[in-house]
Amino acid sequence: MNDLVPLELYFPVFINIFLFLILFTLLHTGLLKIDDQKNVNFINAVGYVLIVFLILYLGQRPLSGKYFGDMRTYTRYFNWYSNGGEILGTKDIFFHIYMKTLSYVVSLHTFFTICAALYIYPLYRISKKLFNQYWYYAFVMFAVSFSFYTYGVNGIRNGVATSLFLLAVSNHKNKVFMGIFFWLSVSFHTTMFLPVIAFLVTYLYNNPKMYLKGWLVCIPLSLLMGSVWITLFSSLGFADDRLSGYLTGQAEEGTFSSTGFRWDFLFHSAFAVFAGWYFVYKKNYVDKLYFQLLNTYLICNGFWVLVIRANFSNRFAYLSWFMMGLVIIYPFLKEQFFKNHHLMIGKVMLIYFSFTYLMFYLYS
Numbered sequence: 061m062n063d064l065v066p067l068e069l070y071f072p073v074f075i076n077i078f079l080f081l082i083l084f085t086l087l088h089t090g091l092l093k094i095d096d097q098k099n100v101n102f103i104n105a106v107g108y109v110l111i112v113f114l115i116l117y118l119g120q121r122p123l124s125g126k127y128f129g130d131m132r133t134y135t136r137y138f139n140w141y142s143n144g145g146e147i148l149g150t151k152d153i154f155f156h157i158y159m160k161t162l163s164y165v166v167s168l169h170t171f172f173t174i175c176a177a178l179y180i181y182p183l184y185r186i187s188k189k190l191f192n193q194y195w196y197y198a199f200v201m202f203a204v205s206f207s208f209y210t211y212g213v214n215g216i217r218n219g220v221a222t223s224l225f226l227l228a229v230s231n232h233k234n235k236v237f238m239g240i241f242f243w244l245s246v247s248f249h250t251t252m253f254l255p256v257i258a259f260l261v262t263y264l265y266n267n268p269k270m271y272l273k274g275w276l277v278c279i280p281l282s283l284l285m286g287s288v289w290i291t292l293f294s295s296l297g298f299a300d301d302r303l304s305g306y307l308t309g310q311a312e313e314g315t316f317s318s319t320g321f322r323w324d325f326l327f328h329s330a331f332a333v334f335a336g337w338y339f340v341y342k343k344n345y346v347d348k349l350y351f352q353l354l355n356t357y358l359i360c361n362g363f364w365v366l367v368i369r370a371n372f373s374n375r376f377a378y379l380s381w382f383m384m385g386l387v388i389i390y391p392f393l394k395e396q397f398f399k400n401h402h403l404m405i406g407k408v409m410l411i412y413f414s415f416t417y418l419m420f421y422l423y424s
Contacts, residue, residue, distance in 0.1 A: 061123075067126075068127070071127075071209060071420070075417060078413065081106075085200070085406055086403075086407070089402045089403045090402075107196035114180050115173065118176040119172050120173055129215070130215065131172075131214070134159075135168060138163050142164065147160060155249070179212055180212075182227035186198075186227065187202070190390070190393075194393050197389055198390075204413040205385045205416065206415060206419060207382065211378065218249045218378065221245045221246070222379075222382040224248060225252055226382075229259065252379075254363065254379050255356055262355045263352075268354050269341075271354070272337055272340070282365050331388060343397055350387075350390050353383060353387055353390065354387050356380075361381075363379075
């Protein structure tokens with residue numbers, strides 16, 4: 061267990077380590093070309109150290125419900141199972157089977173460390189699979205995303221479920237593998253029905269220009285008819301009772317789930333939308349998988365825009381936000397669009413991270 065960092069400083073230390081890393085990466089992008097062997101050696105060495113650091117820092121955190129949200133709930137589940145308790149409920153059944161199995165063979169903090177590894181390794185895997193020696197840039201974009209830390213220490217099974225989804229996508233050419241990991245993703249957290257269905261829809265229709273227009277239309281529809289969409293989707297149940305509960309439930313004091321039309325969150329969501337619009341319209345970029353990722357993001361985020369006033373709508377936002385960094389950085393790592401392309405990558409990483417950094421200090 062990590063007792064070196066005081067609980068109240070756990071996230072500030074985390075976010076400021078990344079501030080240093082982003083600034084150092086920016087300096088590197090200005091000094092070396094992306095394919096310079098010195099750069100390749102640097103990003104790979106730092107990248108692997110970063111993976112180990114994240115797994116241990118998140119996984120070996122001290123026990124605290126105050127600073128790490130649902131950690132106490134997971135602790136109660138784990139202790140129940142380690143004492144021979146029966147499976148609790150039928151929702152997210154695979155996660156409970158996984159927890160019960162581990163409770164017999166590992167300690168509580170080892171369990172949280174394994175969860176952190178399951179959360180982080182797929183982010184490395186999809187980055188490596190898609191971008192080979194330049195995987196570091198995509199991986200860091202995942203790690204500096206606004207919700208990355210929260211779903212590593214609080215919404216743990218939701219975080220693992222999204223990473224299993226990305227692991228499935230990283231093997232999209234192997235449909236059997238992809239199907240198995242889509243199933244595992246949903247079994248860990250049933251809200252993953254939305255991105256899984258959205259990704260499958262892109263096999264039927266994959267024109268990003270239409271999805272971009274559809275996302276824009278969602279904004280006035282939400283402003284004019286927000287309560288209608290909340291009522292409609294909650295009445296339909298939309299996959300399970302938890303999703304309906306997120307729409308109609310009362311937000312607890314102290315949770316980051318305030319209601320109203322969240323222009324700050326919409327602004328954040330628009331980063332990926334703008335990136336998609338720029339590469340599709342301005343650069344005429346064509347890549348089937350990129351279109352699928354972008355369109356999946358637009359479908360999921362468009363759904364969130366419609367119900368943006370609902371309590372806990374931030375949980376719906378995460379169903380698209382978890383892939384935002386990938387959607388933004390993907391074209392940069394596939395083709396060279398700018399004269400100082402490597403420096404542009406560094407600037408994009410800094411701008412993207414800046415939202416996470418500023419939101420923490422504005423809302424803390």
